[in-house]
Amino acid sequence: MIITDGTVVNVALPTLQQELDFTQDNLSWVVNAFVIPFGSLLLLSGRLGDLVGRKRMFLIGLVLFTVASALCGLSNDQTALIVSRFIQGVGGALATGVILGKMVTLFSDPRELGKAFGIFGFVLTGAGSIGLVLGGVLADALSWRWIFFINLPVGAAAVVVALLVLEDDRGPGIDRRTDFLGALLVASGLMLGIYTIVKVAEHGWISAHTLGLGTVALLLLTAFVIREAKAAQPLLRLGLFKSSQLSAANAVQGLYVAAAFSMFFIGALYLQLVLGYDALKIGLVFLPMSLVTAVISLGFSAKLNARFGNRMMLVVGLIPVVAGLALLTRLPVDGSFLVDFLPAMLLLGAGGGLVMPALTALAMEDAPPEDAGLAGGLVSTMQQFGGALGVAVLAASSTSRTADLLAEGKNQQEALTGGYQLAFGITVGFVLGCLAIALTVLRPRRPAAARPSAPEPGESATAAAEQSR
Template identity: 55%
Template sequence: MSTTAPPVQPSRWAALIVLCAGFLMIILDQTIVNVALPSIQEDLKFEAADLTWVVNAYLIAFGGLLLLAGRLGDLIGRKRVFLSGLVVFVLASLWCGLATDQTMLIVARFVQGAGGAVTSAVILGMIFNLFPDPRELGKAIGIYSFVGAGGASGGLLLGGVLTQALSWHWIFFVNIPVGALIGIFGIRLLQNDSGLGLRRGADAVGAVLVTASLMIGSYAILKATEYGLGSAHTLGFGALAVLLLIAFIVRQTTARTPLLPLRVFRSRSLTGGNLVLGLMLAGMFSHLFLGSLYLQLVLGYSPFEIGLSFLPVSVSIGLLSVGASAPLNARFTPRWVAVVSLVFIAAGLALLGRAPVGGDYVADVLPALLCLGIGGGLAFPALVTIAMSGANPEDSGLASGVNNTVQQVGGALGLAVLATIAASRTADLLGEGKDQVTALDGGYDIGFATAAGIVLVAAVLGAVLLRPQPQAAPTLEPATVDDGVKPSV
């Protein structure tokens, strides 16, 4: 009697490439638009104040839907959510590229942000389910971190090339063939999962409350630099976001099928890891914004020179996250790798805070950027590993959504606070009679110093709150399983 061989399982590493390609497309889109803004403004006749909505419409939808999308992945299947978000993102990209007026582009960007959130919210959860072996998982998270770092810097370069060689429309059109390829390979290579079922968490009221809270909160943070942190506008929308979040939490304690089971936050690893990660990004995210302004307005660098100046950060993050993070986490545990790396990040920010007027790149800027690259390349994979390790497999989509939301909100809130502090200090120095360049430099100095303090707080909390991660147990699986193919018996 003949027997049928078991079906060959798709390679986990090939599936990782698909997921990282989707993540790269989303990251690129978040940065690529910034380069094209002047061309968009000229073509569609945007006023300066309205132009910010080309970016903000995307970020509000993106930040508001991450948590909901992550939970939906657990309930209806992460592959289904990933591919659905990808379809929305690609179609919205086409809509953006075809935009002929301001309203059309802003609405399309909002829809694109929603698609980006749905796609990216489940990626981490899928990676953690693909790689149960801690050593393989460390390598996978390193690759994921490398893609994030490369995408953030690569978007600026790609955006400039497409805008200059073709037109701003092509920064959106390029997503169509790329997204189509990701979808085709995703259908074939990603694991099928049915999910827990909507009956396990179909809380419509909770979904509305948390989405509204995060969207309004994102809006308040994004506009804080325009209105001021203490303005009635910021405080009013911020208070409304907090009230909606409180209502959501109360709802989750009483709902029969909560959207976000609060039990997940009992995990010290998940809660502590996300808290430390959020503080890290709140401080570190400022180096691109304030650092670019310092190089341009104080040292007189051109946009191209600024892009080259930040390459050491991207290269360091890429090399360390792929090559060194996994073995270091296995040797010293992610907890201590994260703590030491956070000290490196704080040192880099402190060094930037000492960069003077007329500073030299090699002496005053490069050492700081190398510290940031080393710290970021090791801290991010370690903290993501800690945060995600605290979730059960059935909650991995939710944990992924929480992690992505923390990254988005932490970075945006930190930037709003630090930019406001820097601007206030610059205004004070101008009032004291300092010249423009000296006043700007003084503002950036206090911004970087504050950022360094935030990251040092994160390091202390990491040492206190995060539990030591267990060492990886020896695997008894044969080496042939590395490619995801199950041996036949």
Template identity: 50%
Template structure:
């Protein structure tokens, strides 16, 4: 058996031994695990009508097939990230994949709405466990800036393109077989990932906090985040101005404020407040909320536009979204790391946001009798800018993470993704629906009313992306360049900006 270099959890090269594996294999397994989690956030979108008909969901409850997954996933990410720091990130990742795979089986064999919703909640919890620590593990595996940039680019491609691939697979599997297979397909992938990851991923040593979990803080933040996501998704039913919506939001804010007070006083805080002293870490997470809100809301609404206005079927809708995944993959895997290394994450992020804003702006003019080649394909190509945005955001969000905090900072980054996704779907869909209902009451045709409603949503999405670009200029600081010697010559790499108080 060929000997490979041993890699410890920090990515350093050690003694040679026949039972070791290259870092690229570990990265691939982390990406596959993340892909399963991301796919299942969107794979159900085009299958919802079939699920509703088969299991007897009411129209009002059908959206909970997606919402309950987001509540569990978004609510548990921060806790899972800190537990990974305390008990070991490898253990947390393996446990998450195992829970996710078993829950996928339960989803696939569900025979009632109640069974499916319970299984989806468990699936979201497993997804949170696995994904919360993944980015932290990658940053630890690849400490060199140039290598880290390429690794984060690959990981970000999975996050960005995986959502689009979920739509493709959801449509194909639903029409070729049935909706059960959108969940059952996870079983062989999860089993193989679990077996290989147990052997390949290096065991990490917790950074001196073993057994010291902030139980009170964990309870407060988990309850607060779950209530916040619940409030956002219920705003679609209640309306943003309803007393019920504001009561839920107020309750969530009280819990999160109590969590912040707890973190300032706890001996071993779940989320050290020093994390937010970095302008880049804080700014990247704020910008991510706005960006993901726009892009995830767009993703759901453009599917509805293609199906309800243009008359596309499930499979055709999925294939129509494929150029987005291809464009994101080409950018994030091909050029993002080199651009970040040469021009800095902040500048690359700004360019990516400008491209995304242009794409969303173009979408505000889609007509009732839209042409795919003229009205949609250019947008899907421009959305390849996401291949610049997400790697740059991930680089900035992890830039000042201490080794002992890498898991929780990774969990924070994933948490803001989920908050942004839930907020985007609820906000844009509510605005679109409200406009559509007003036009229907005026006697407009359904196709015209729907299209005008989507115009409102895409306009708001454009504003959110433009605001993200402005905040990038205002909040984020350019990284410093550092020089290192490579084979006797100098090479310049990006280094994180120094820790700065806000």
């Protein structure tokens, strides 16, 4: 529900602009008001889950997101909608930031945890295109308000199931020794950093706005790192990054998501501006990729990871992703779905179905149980930063290339296509970077099936892996 909400809104933007009298500049805040708090609070949410209980944080975030969805649907002016979207982003971060940490402590059997990671990977890669289809159907058949109202029954059902199914997990709690200054520094630094990135398209990379705010964001995050090195009870234990496995997996995470998010963004622009597709048709173009991802990630990824190891399956999965993106660099002005898009979507779906479960497992392997929420929040934060930065880089690059081609005398369609081809070429570079890190830094480990003993009941998957090593 939360991931889908990130794309479902895009479909309704033209209608929102007309009904609520948004200017073009203000319209972007319907998206940004969600993205900025969501991306900046994931890390903090993960750590708060470790301290006060992940089930409690999940429920607080879920209720807040659902209530904010109702407020969005009831909004009758721009301010009300933007404020409600901000609250949605906060609630989404509180719920999402603890999910991976909860999964790691919930499943003691590595094979069951592998299945959970497969479901999680499908949600991340498939929910975007599902959101486009759902948004198109709801906006056309009912009203833009229903893209928010649809969250109410889903959110209510999720709260009930969570209350009945999830076990309580009490952390050490929050007291006067808790690093509140560190929390303020990291939240403000990440929020300002994401704001700077999403406004790059408007101000440019070397503008005073981008360089000034970017510098302040870096200073805040640097102050946070210094604070954590000296704090008696740090919010983020810097020793966690001594694990090359965790650091490398998160670096791959950022690069891969930068490529994946940007592919959706640039692909949708090509389909809309060059081929003239409407929102619903664009969503249907991406649907085959989601279906293939579902089959691979839900049906095969856990068994393959257990048999061959997470690192091996990550490498294998990245190869069809590179091939699919390379095909998109050859998109013509008069492209067709069957010839030019479908083969790439099938390759990207197959690769994504292998990559995300393996990558999630690699990023969480070295996290001790008491830091599982923090590690999960870090994974989610890298995804958001990677996505925002990737879209900013590719949007600027494609726009610049399009302007150059127009200056050379190309027509609008040819110039746009040339810009999008360059952008897809950059995504190929991102994924090749993922391959390089996976082959040189990530170390192969014995797959779960080959381990000498299964974990004892109640023993965490992380502890079992550590014992095996």
